[in-house]
Amino acid sequence: MRLSTVAPDLTAEISTLGDVSLRDVSRAAATWVLSQVDIDDVRLAEATTALGERHVNDHIREQLWELVQELDELVWNLEEAESGEEATQGYIRAFARARAANALWYALASPVSSETVAECLYEAQAVTGDVDGLRAVILQPKG
Numbered sequence: 001m002r003l004s005t006v007a008p009d010l011t012a013e014i015s016t017l018g019d020v021s022l023r024d025v026s027r028a029a030a031t032w033v034l035s036q037v038d039i040d041d042v043r044l045a046e047a048t049t050a051l052g053e054r055h056v057n058d059h060i061r062e063q064l065w066e067l068v069q070e071l072d073e074l075v076w077n078l079e080e081a082e083s084g085e086e087a088t089q090g091y092i093r094a095f096a097r098a099r100a101a102n103a104l105w106y107a108l109a110s111p112v113s114s115e116t117v118a119e120c121l122y123e124a125q126a127v128t129g130d131v132d133g134l135r136a137v138i139l140q141p142k143g
Contacts (some may be wrong), residue, residue, distance in 0.1 A: 003052050003118040010121055010138070014114045022112045025138045026120040027051055030107035032137040033124040036094075039099045044068045047104055056108045064105050070097035099126045 004011040014025060019027040030051060034044075050060045075098050078091040106120035125134050 001067045001115060001118040001122070003125075004124040006122070006143045009034065009134070010131075010135065011118055014117050014121070017114070017117075019112050022114065022117045023054075025127065026107035026112065026117045026138050027110075029117075029121050029134060030104045032134065033100045033103050033127050036128060037096045041067055041077060044101060044104065045049075051104065051107055052137060056110060061105065061110075061127060064101065066109065068101045068105055069103055074098070077125050096127045101125045103127070 001011055012102050013024065017025065031048075034048060041099065044067060047060050047064040050056045071094065075091065077092045078087065078094050081087050082093075100123070103120050103123035106116050106123060109116035109120075121134060128134070
C-alpha cells in the first residue's frame, strides 16, 4: 500500500479496524481534506452528501469517478504546459483538487476495506503533506 511509504503506523492502525471504524476513518479523512480545497462541482457535492448520510450508491461513485478522471486529465495537461510561477500554482491547485476528489471516491468504496481506507488516507495526505494533521483527524473517531 502506498500509505505505508509515508505513514506505516497508520497502515498498521487501520489493519486492526473493523468495517464501522474503517468507514469512520475514511469519512473523517475525506471530510478533512475536502475542507482544505476549493472544488465547486455538483458531483462532488452529491458524493459528499452521500458520505455524510451514509447513503452511497453506484451512480454517485460513477459520477465522482468521472470527476476524478477529469481533474487528473487537467493535472496531466498542466504538467505538460509551459513552466512558470503561475503554471506551477495552477498545477498545485489542480493536483490538490484531483487528490481530494479521489480521497472521497475511496471513502465511498463498497465494501470498505483496509486497502480502500489506506488509499483514501494516502490521497488525503498527498493534498496537504500534513501526515500529523491527518493522524489527528483519523484517530479522533476512535474516541
